[in-house]
Amino acid sequence: MELTLSSIVIQALHGLVYGMLLFLVASGLTLVFGMMDVLNIAHAAFYMLGAYIGSTILLVTGSFWLALILAPICVGLLGALVERFFLRKVHVHGHAFELLITFGVFFVVGEVVKWIWGNFPRSMDPPGILSGSLHWMGMTYPAYRFFILVISSLVLLGLGYVFLKTRLGLAVRAAVSDASMVNALGINVPRLFLGVFSGGTALAGLAGVVAGPFLSTYPGMGLDMMVDTFVVVVVGGFGSLLGAFVASLMIGELQSFGVLFIPRLALVFQFLLMAIVLITRPTGLFGEKV
Amino acid sequence: MSRSIFLRGVLLAGVALLLLAAPRVLSIVQTRMLTEIAYFALFAVSYNFLFGWAGLLSFGHAAYFGLGAYVTAISLKHVAGLHLLAGMGLGGLAAALGGAVIGFFCVRRKGSYFALLTLAFNQFLWAIAWKWREVTGGDDGIGRIIPRKPVDMGFFYLDLTKIPNKYYFTMAVVVIFLAIGWYLLRTPFGNTIQVVKVNEERAAFLGYNVNRSKLLIFTLAAFYAGIAGSLFALFQDFVATSAIGLGMSTEVLFMAFLGGTGSYFGPMLGAAIFVYFTDWISSITEHWEFFLGVLFIILVLYFHRGFIGLIPSKVRAVFAAGE
Amino acid sequence: MAILEVKNLHKDFSGLKVLFGIDLRLEEGDRHAVIGPNGAGKSTLFNLITGKYVPTRGQVLFDGQDITGFPPHRVARLGLARSFQITNIFRTMTVFQNVRNAVLSRKGIRYQVFSRLSSLTWVNDEVDSILSQIGLLDRRNVAAGELAHGQQRALEIGLTLALDPKLILLDEPTAGMSSSESRDTVSLIERVTRGRTLVIVEHDMDVVFRIANRITVIYYGKVLASGPPEEIRNDQRVKDAYLGEERT
Numbered sequence: 001m002e003l004t005l006s007s008i009v010i011q012a013l014h015g016l017v018y019g020m021l022l023f024l025v026a027s028g029l030t031l032v033f034g035m036m037d038v039l040n041i042a043h044a045a046f047y048m049l050g051a052y053i054g055s056t057i058l059l060v061t062g063s064f065w066l067a068l069i070l071a072p073i074c075v076g077l078l079g080a081l082v083e084r085f086f087l088r089k090v091h092v093h094g095h096a097f098e099l100l101i102t103f104g105v106f107f108v109v110g111e112v113v114k115w116i117w118g119n120f121p122r123s124m125d126p127p128g129i130l131s132g133s134l135h136w137m138g139m140t141y142p143a144y145r146f147f148i149l150v151i152s153s154l155v156l157l158g159l160g161y162v163f164l165k166t167r168l169g170l171a172v173r174a175a176v177s178d179a180s181m182v183n184a185l186g187i188n189v190p191r192l193f194l195g196v197f198s199g200g201t202a203l204a205g206l207a208g209v210v211a212g213p214f215l216s217t218y219p220g221m222g223l224d225m226m227v228d229t230f231v232v233v234v235v236g237g238f239g240s241l242l243g244a245f246v247a248s249l250m251i252g253e254l255q256s257f258g259v260l261f262i263p264r265l266a267l268v269f270q271f272l273l274m275a276i277v278l279i280t281r282p283t284g285l286f287g288e289k290v
Numbered sequence: 291m292s293r294s295i296f297l298r299g300v301l302l303a304g305v306a307l308l309l310l311a312a313p314r315v316l317s318i319v320q321t322r323m324l325t326e327i328a329y330f331a332l333f334a335v336s337y338n339f340l341f342g343w344a345g346l347l348s349f350g351h352a353a354y355f356g357l358g359a360y361v362t363a364i365s366l367k368h369v370a371g372l373h374l375l376a377g378m379g380l381g382g383l384a385a386a387l388g389g390a391v392i393g394f395f396c397v398r399r400k401g402s403y404f405a406l407l408t409l410a411f412n413q414f415l416w417a418i419a420w421k422w423r424e425v426t427g428g429d430d431g432i433g434r435i436i437p438r439k440p441v442d443m444g445f446f447y448l449d450l451t452k453i454p455n456k457y458y459f460t461m462a463v464v465v466i467f468l469a470i471g472w473y474l475l476r477t478p479f480g481n482t483i484q485v486v487k488v489n490e491e492r493a494a495f496l497g498y499n500v501n502r503s504k505l506l507i508f509t510l511a512a513f514y515a516g517i518a519g520s521l522f523a524l525f526q527d528f529v530a531t532s533a534i535g536l537g538m539s540t541e542v543l544f545m546a547f548l549g550g551t552g553s554y555f556g557p558m559l560g561a562a563i564f565v566y567f568t569d570w571i572s573s574i575t576e577h578w579e580f581f582l583g584v585l586f587i588i589l590v591l592y593f594h595r596g597f598i599g600l601i602p603s604k605v606r607a608v609f610a611a612g613e
Numbered sequence: 614m615a616i617l618e619v620k621n622l623h624k625d626f627s628g629l630k631v632l633f634g635i636d637l638r639l640e641e642g643d644r645h646a647v648i649g650p651n652g653a654g655k656s657t658l659f660n661l662i663t664g665k666y667v668p669t670r671g672q673v674l675f676d677g678q679d680i681t682g683f684p685p686h687r688v689a690r691l692g693l694a695r696s697f698q699i700t701n702i703f704r705t706m707t708v709f710q711n712v713r714n715a716v717l718s719r720k721g722i723r724y725q726v727f728s729r730l731s732s733l734t735w736v737n738d739e740v741d742s743i744l745s746q747i748g749l750l751d752r753r754n755v756a757a758g759e760l761a762h763g764q765q766r767a768l769e770i771g772l773t774l775a776l777d778p779k780l781i782l783l784d785e786p787t788a789g790m791s792s793s794e795s796r797d798t799v800s801l802i803e804r805v806t807r808g809r810t811l812v813i814v815e816h817d818m819d820v821v822f823r824i825a826n827r828i829t830v831i832y833y834g835k836v837l838a839s840g841p842p843e844e845i846r847n848d849q850r851v852k853d854a855y856l857g858e859e860r861t
Contacts, residue, residue, distance in 0.1 A: 039402035041349075089591060095401045096347045100547070100590045103349065107540060108583035115577050223536060227413045230406050238403060267417035274410060278395050478717055478725040478733075485714045488703045495663065495701075496776065497689035497718040506724065 006139045017145045019252025020152035024207035026232040026244045028200025034176040034239040041102040044226035045109035046201040050075045050208025051217045055124040064127040072206040079201025121218035231270040235277045237287020313454035325457045327565045328464045329521035334545040334557030336514030342551040344507045345487035350412025354385040356534020358516025359523040363435045374441045378520040385516020393508030416535045431530025550596025616641045622671035633834040645812045646825035653831045655814045663695045664688040694778035696769045698785045704758030713740045715775035747771040763794045774805045783813045
């Protein structure tokens with residue numbers, strides 16, 4: 001494939017699209033870990049659920065936009081149930097059991113998806129207006145990918161605003177820093193945890209709906225996303241949102257260009273990056289000493 | 291002789307007799323199942339080296355099982371004249387090496403990070419197995435591993451194409467390794483591992499090198515898993531990416547917790563229950579994995595001591611690790 | 614040669630500065646007490662000396678050897694043992710097993726696989742000897758977590774003693790004790806630290822003046838005064854800053 005400026009830009013955009021999607025999912029994971037000290041292994045399962053539920057809503061109602069709104073809400077509710085009835089119950093037994101229960105949830109969700117929707121990929125068509133291409137400066141770019149970019153940017157900007165400029169965001173940031181102190185200040189910490197957990201899963205669900213038509217909706221998408229988000233966390237640094245952002249984009253671009261130049265290594269780029277980071281900068285790009 | 295040692299001896303003798311007689315009394319299918327239980331028991335016990343002994347929760351233990359399986363398969367298939375035991379040894383060694391390298395990166399991190407890394411490295415190895423078709427056969431796998439002619443074992447010839455022979459060979463290897471593991475738990479090394487688990491900080495201030503201890507047990511657990519993997523390869527006469535994937539890591543984790551990670555025998559019981567249960571339930575419904583997952587969640591929520599925890603403590607005390 | 618020298622020790626926790634250049638000098642056989650208000654940095658000092666934290670600046674020398682930044686297990690193996698302010702024992706193990714852990718480490722028997730633990734009778738004898746020194750021989754097979762507070766503190770000291778260290782650092786050994794318990798603990802400390810050098814962090818002034826032959830006062834990360842007990846007792850700065858508030 002010839003290396004023209006426009007082809008480089010397009011590849012870079014591809015990488016950006018996946019990177020943003022990845023960050024959408026990884027941010028929820030990082031936030032929950034930073035605040036509750038729980039690595040939610042099931043997080044990517046909610047991403048997958050979002051895609052599948054979204055595909056069904058699309059099938060039933062014919063409206064992609066309805067799916068985009070309803071699916072994350074469904075997933076968020078499920079996330080709330082998991083936090084309230086599983087995570088909280090197991091909290092007393094320590095971190096190991098929290099990990100085990102989220103792992104169990106990941107596994108069961110995977111099986112539920114296969115049971116309800118079948119063990120094969122599912123088609124999910126983007127709405128008409130988004131299925132064409134955009135033309136700009138002589139370059140052609142798929143409209144749907146551009147849509148992903150737009151929507152993830154909007155979501156992230158919205159989140160950033162809530163995080164940095166609202167009282168709720170302040171409470172969350174404080175809780176990430178010192179949850180027991182926040183509790184002492186009278187803020188209902190369990191409810192805050194529930195909210196952040198649920199919000200994080202809803203975000204993952206949204207990413208799932210958005211990713212459905214793009215990456216295709218298939219039973220292994222949960223695992224694939226889980227691994228990528230884990231690599232993001234390692235590369236970016238545990239508990240750092242900025243790190244997660246930078247790492248997500250890095251991985252997106254790495255996969256985009258890497259597949260082009262060394263297709264042999266297609267499945268393993270992120271692992272190689274992870275290994276390099278572990279050797280040279282073990283705490284991740286923006287992480288603190290663990 | 292104290293009563294508990296006597297009871298233990300009687301039970302062990304009884305079990306030994308049953309195991310020896312098994313292929314003669316049981317059907318071929320049942321003998322096969324027992325063989326499966328044997329190497330899975332070894333695999334599950336190796337998992338418990340990490341969790342039960344050292345307090346390390348791994349989600350990627352199949353990496354070493356798979357390494358053992360693949361290396362044994364590849365070496366037996368492609369190295370002319372390689373002895374069966376040498377092939378197994380290479381598998382175990384490869385697994386131990388993998389454990390040492392991966393363990394080096396994993397053990398110096400705390401709980402969640404450790405778990406995450408084990409999973410990531412597992413997927414890494416799986417991806418390599420999937421992609422490296424020339425060596426691993428990709429998703430087609432490697433078949434026809436067992437030597438078709440009887441193997442010279444010194445005192446006798448071993449024909450692994452017959453089920454009863456597979457059974458006895460697997461049982462013998464498993465029993466030997468399990469016995470060694472039981473012994474190791476009672477050595478100063480075994481104590482060091484537990485000391486680090488009970489109070490890592492104090493252990494360090496008492497002069498224990500925490501990272502090195504963890505790395506050592508990680509490598510040992512990987513080695514044991516690799517041996518289990520090589521037995522698996524020989525039994526199935528086939529190795530594919532399923533041996534090294536997250537599914538296998540999940541299975542061994544389920545087995546260990548099903549049986550109970552608080553005792554040496556727990557994981558063995560877990561392996562037996564798992565093999566029987568999945569065999570039974572998969573004949574009833576195709577969605578058996580869903581029920582397995584639900585069972586696991588119930589276990590974590592309500593019975594985190596596993597099935598062994600259901601045995602009355604007086605009975606358990608008879609077999610408990612004495613000092 | 615001094616057994617312990619701390620030179621210009623600074624510690625900065627990502628912006629929170631705790632120590633601003635501590636100097637300390639211990640001769641062999643000293644009974645050195647470190648006192649100061651809460652948050653003055655006494656435990657941090659211990660943590661820097663014993664390797665839990667790495668100093669931002671400065672040096673720690675033990676028996677002439679630079680041990681700055683050594684990890685805890687290396688420091689412990691060199692003969693420097695510490696106890697903890699908040700009891701840090703092996704709660705799910707018996708009292709016997711607790712002390713045995715320390716003895717095994719001291720003897721370098723950490724990775725040995727050639728004998729069963731129970732067969733090492735000389736280790737067991739040594740453990741029992743230490744247990745009788747700290748008065749816990751009759752609680753030998755009790756789980757450490759089930760001991761009374763005072764006994765747990767005694768075990769805490771026992772673990773340090775079992776390392777046969779040249780230098781013992783005790784971090785508030787009488788924390789949470791009644792005066793009779795304190796008196797017993799002081800007797801224990803005097804007994805077991807005979808022939809060794811001792812550094813002790815304490816709030817209880819009675820204990821300090823009974824045990825110490827030198828006192829260093831740390832006030833908000835800096836050494837305010839250092840000298841024999843009488844000197845410190847009469848030092849006006851110390852009185853103003855600390856003793857005036859603390860007198861029990």
